[in-house]
Amino acid sequence: MPSPSKDLHRSTLEDQTEFISRLKADGTFLYVNEVFCRYFGRKSEELIGHSWQPCAHPEDVARVLQELSALSPENPVVVIENRIVLEDGHIRWAQFTNRGFFGPDGKLVEVQSVGRDITDRKQAEEALRASEERFRAIFDATFQFIGLLNPEGVVLEVNQAALEFCGVPREELVGKPLWENPARRHSAASQQKLQNYIARARRGEFIRFNDEVHNHRGQMVSLDISIKPQCDAQGAVAYLLFESRDITAPRLQHEERLNTAKLEALGVLAGGIAHDLNNIMMCISLNLELIRLQSSRGAVDEERITDALRNVMRASDLSKRLLTFAKGGDPVLARLDLEEVVRSALALSLTGSNLKPTLNFSPNLPPVLGDQGQLTQVIDHLVINARDATPKGGALYVTLSSAQVLPGDGLLPPGSYLKLEVRDEGCGISRENMGRIFDPYFTTKPSGSGIGLATCFSTVRRHGGSITVASEPSKGATFTILLPAAAEGNATTLAEKVSSPSSRASTGKGRILIIEDDVSLRHALSEMLGLSGFHVTLADKGETGFTQYRKALRAGKRFDVVLIDATISGGRGGVDALELLRRADPKVCAVIMSGYSQSGVMAEWQELGFRSALPKPFTCEKVVSILNRLMAKK
Template identity: 30%
Template sequence: MESFHQLNPQIKLLYVEDDPATRETITSIISRRFPSLSIRSAENGQAGLDSFQECRADLILTDINMPIMDGIEMACKIKALAPSVAIIAATAFSDTHYLMDAIKVGITRYVLKPVNFGLLFEAIDGCISRIVMERQLKEQDGSIRKLSRAIEQSPSMVMITDTAGAIEYVNSRFSTITGYLPEEVIGQNLREVMTRASPLDTFEQIWSTITGGSEWRGEILNRKKDGELYCEELSISPLACEDGEMTHFVAVMEDISRSKKLEQGLHYSEEQFRTLCEVAPIGIFRTDREGNIIYLNPHGEKIPGLAAPKATVKGSLSGVHPDDRERHTAAWLEAVATGELSPLEHRLLTPEGETTWVRAMASSIKGTDGQIAGFVGTMENVTELLQARQEMLKTQKLESLGVLAGGIAHDFNNILTGVIGNISLAQFELHDPEKLAKRLEHAERSAVRAKDLTRQLLTFARGGEPVRKIVKVPDLLREAVKSTLRGSNVKCEFEFANDLWPLEVDEGQLAQVIQNLALNALQAMPEGGTITLGATNVLSQQGSRFVTISLADTGGGIPDYQLAKIFDPYFTTKQSGSGLGLATCYSIIRKHGGKIRATSSLGAGSCFKISLPAAFQSCEAKPSSPLAAVSDVLVMDDDEEVRKVTKSILEQFGYTVECAENGEEAIERYRQRKGEGKTFSAVILDLTVPGGIGGKETIKKLLEIDPDVKAIVSSGYSNDPVMADYRGYGFRAVLKKPYLPGEIRNVLQELQMS
């Protein structure tokens, strides 16, 4: 079938649209679809009216809501100049008010935005068909066959009546739509056809208009042969001969039921969405592709710091807290790439400087080109929720601290009972040196228990940074487990791989882990059993080297519901347990960059596996060398009792000792000794001196005086990084408080060997 735009290239279309991008895009699309149309465009109603007066366009496609002059006013003025001109309205407004205004001024078709090009092409095709047909009827100089074919093949229904309204002709489209054959309606009066479903008043208005020599355009309700109602867009005009006398009436009709239903459905959907957004108890927003908010529902506008149109989701970031902007921008860039915004929590700043926490999530909206055109999402004020969460965490921490404090008080009170009791009894046994020595030995043993408890507390808390050195794994593991199992009815089997890689660890802390695990295994097998202690080399897929240590027992096992809690501080299932052992193990291994995990089967025993990074250095034995004499030692400590005790211990070993209360005094004594041409063989520096210069600052000054100074750092704060990396700060050795006389002697001997 030949389309009318191919038959008549003289039809002129005027397109009026205030948005430049839309105007350019739709003009291009119409040009490709209807290449024979002569298309002009204008940016508003006034410009459109001026352009029409210049070119006398046959068909006008116009927006309604425009500056200077809207589409309704322009259409009204153009109709006054040319009543028969065809006008199609393309707009985003679907309100009844606009529809009624459009009908009143004689707008031919009404197409909603975003434009359905199928409906738009159908409307333009219909208008072009009507224009061509009317032009041919008026001119009456075309071929009757050509005109008949054009009418018969028209996508619109066509009806011709005489001046009395008697139907003389209907095309095949009429029969297809209504179901009536030509012979069933030819001869009937126009009144009968048009009043099947519409009131008589409507027909009388139509009849009055056309008999008066004017065209009538509008919509009526009609009924098909099968009884189905349909909406009909009707254009009926008088046909006059050369002398101006009316001879016929020509009606062009279109079934617009489908588009009406679509319009109604769209309007209903929009109303549903609008109502949902208006009453939703959560912020709902819509953005463009750049993330700028173009719609925000009432609840969203109540969120402090978020109010359209100033606020943006990504665009200007003016409302986003400065500390969250980088993370916020990255999340939206990922959303543009993936089409989804994962739940994102961030802060907004109000103009008053107050902070609001919000949680946003969104999904993309794609345009006709398949590309992301924007996002629709939700935003929720979660400030109170986060505050409640923080309060709950505080409560949980306080509960944990209460348990921890109770456990510490219990353990220390037991230890202090042993210390105070034995010292008190020693005062009554001064006459018996043997009994006195035993009492003091028992008191010392209790004090060592206090030292171990303090070390465990620091280790599983934030303190206890490991003081590392290269160690051989088998020797350390054997010694640690043997010291724990000595005198028990539990035997230990060793399964060590050949050529185990060495570890760079805190020897004492790793021994403590193995001792704690071995002690737990021992207590899990009161009737005796076997511990299997093994170690193997492991090479990860990334090429990293690890040593895996495993300790398995043949005890009763751990229930599943307890297995997840065994590393929590002060969690214990044993009546005599402290609940710190496994918590300490976990903290030590974590500080060494390793992992510890447990598996267990009831009735079959438990197995603990430790994975630690292997050292790259080899563990070579140092050649023995004669000990250099250490005679003069300088001790700096702010605690007078510590100075006295340390001085007495060193003097028992034959050293000459000088003491300093703070760093300033120690520096002055060292400088004075250096000025005499002498030096101290060793300097023991307390790391922390309240209100004075501590060991960290003192060693810097001593190194300036004597680059070869042999300094030992000493502290009860084992979490200080200086204790873990003492060589990096210029010290030669480290001495942890509290210390026993033998520990001081060993450190000094190692210092001599170095």
């Protein structure tokens, strides 16, 4: 008669939800519980005394035997996952926990196996694996360079396109900060710029910008880059999705067409520019002649000097307008009196034209925050468009007034704006062309490039405004521009730009290093600052400046400010020179100078590590004011 303890043990085994069996060392069943029988669809007498192998999938038998052979007194438990074949032929997945029992001699005597069905888990794992393979295939097949970053900017994952662009294996990118990738090792400024953008994205801001970096072949390429924060369930930034695409080819094509359009516009403006420039140079020449004659007689009329300086600044303003067409660039923002900008632009654009302007400007208008050169370009394009629409001449109506945008009025944020309207009496625009008038390369003119109005649209949008057109065939066209009014404060007027310096000399003191490749300018600036009380040292390029700076540093005579020309022939200037100086002194105080006032470095001088910027030409009063301000901060 069975003992109660054996009955209790058997009941315990039979009540389990797992399928349990005991086997001899050779794999023959000694016992199977009821769950085992139901699961496999067989009776116990069909299993006991027979091998387990027919229950397993034929392709898994060898692997199971191999894993079971690892059982030993030191390793008595082995967990195996394998496929099984049911009585009806269906294939399932099961996990078996196998415990070995050993005799005194250490040999395997029996195995107890506890199994459970894991088919659902295996199917989920397979689905996940397939999904990951599909994702990886798409991730690696896309032409865009994609990387997944943690909030600190460390690369967690990167796709094949990015690896090919950088020309390095995956392990050289993953686990390292994004700004240390090979495309940015050439420039500390480029690395710092990317770090700043990642810091902003970490705070939840979507970032998009264009940049130029080197590929693994050393070629400079243009990239359209975005950094998008990915938040967790609590709204905290968990990841940063970095995407970029190579826009070098389309950028070059666009620039080629843009240059063609600029040449067309320059052709229209050439006559007026030559006329104005000749007048300016004549004024300067006559004033200098008078100064020379007066100096030979022992007296110099200061008004002649003042007038010559005023005309130099007029010539500078004219050259900046030309640079806007010739080079373009990022907006260099300043508080502007829009009325003066419009009047100045019209004076240039209408020279030699048969258009007759009628101006209507509201009084006491607030300033705008804008780029004078680029806004001038917008007005030039609108005047050229009006001229082409009225080949026999006609009226051009230009009005400037204030406007309010209320919530829900349109795409612009609510607030105060300045409204500029330019209306002609030309041929007008057909209804089917109205929707495409601002599209790049769309034109109805036989010799047009289709870039002028597209440039207007892009420029106005970059200034936070809008441009629209209303027209009917044969009834002319009205272009309306809205630009945000700047916060309270005085605008920078053209009169201030061309005014002469104070008769009282600007003074200061401190040690100044000038890095400038133009000999005449270098020595003139040195003499001017020397007369103002500064101690000046000169260098013709960044390398020489580095030597001078390091020598002064070792002597305990650090330079208070370094003036660096942005472009130096045959040497390092601008950002490159600043990087060189930072090797000697990470806290170097540097000011960038450039005759290309619309260049990127002049727009982004703060991000690049400069303390201020000086567009050429500048007055003694201006440079001394900046030097004194910087040294006061120190």
